[in-house]
Amino acid sequence: MSYPQLLTPEEQLASAKQKLNIPQIIAICGSTRFMQQMTDIDRDLTWDGFIVVKPGCNMKEPNILWADPVKAEAGKVRLDDLHRAKIRLADAVIVVGDYIGDSTIAEIAYARSLSKPVRFTHPEIDPGEPDNDPAASEDTTR
Template identity: 45%
Template sequence: MPDRPEIVCICGSVRFADEMRAANRDLTLAGVIVLAPGVLGGGGPDGDESITAEQKAALGALHLRKIDLAGRVLVVNPGGYIGESTSREIAYARAAGKPVWFSDPT
């Protein structure tokens, strides 16, 4: 029986949607199961403007469950940027004992 693939959860600001998509692609091609934000929108600096506050809260809670499933977390943070939501996700992952890696460790 083959080894089970690693599971990685991608976290980061939706302003880095292109970079998260690239990380998802690279990891997937490397044989990793990738869990990523389900909505990487386009509307404004916070993503898809059609998302309500309630939906945003539900998506945030869902993303924490993705962290639960992952073996490690990759934070996509070009220029070292980490916003409020991503900071919460990092704290959650660390409290759960998940290794946290950064695309830009500055």
């Protein structure tokens, strides 16, 4: 008697996206100092038929939601968790800008640990794989 192979959650998600005819999902990562560039890339990719997920809060700009330092710190943790969920949902990642900080480096490492393709608007900033071997970093944004 043969038993059906159980799919991993990732395989189940990929199968469901295919069955539902969900377009490819792209996660935009990068410093929020590049929010305008992220918005521009979001527009272009959306126009090309992709679903785009990106940071939705720029905590570098004053806002009542994160004016209280205690709430801001809790919010940052929540937003980081949310962005990792966006990366899990995505089929690929695009890193925007010519600078990457610690948070973006962590996002790149996370995406690569999930075998997500990671592309860069500025390939020269690619920190490479954990073994310092740069990944394929062709610019897929145009």
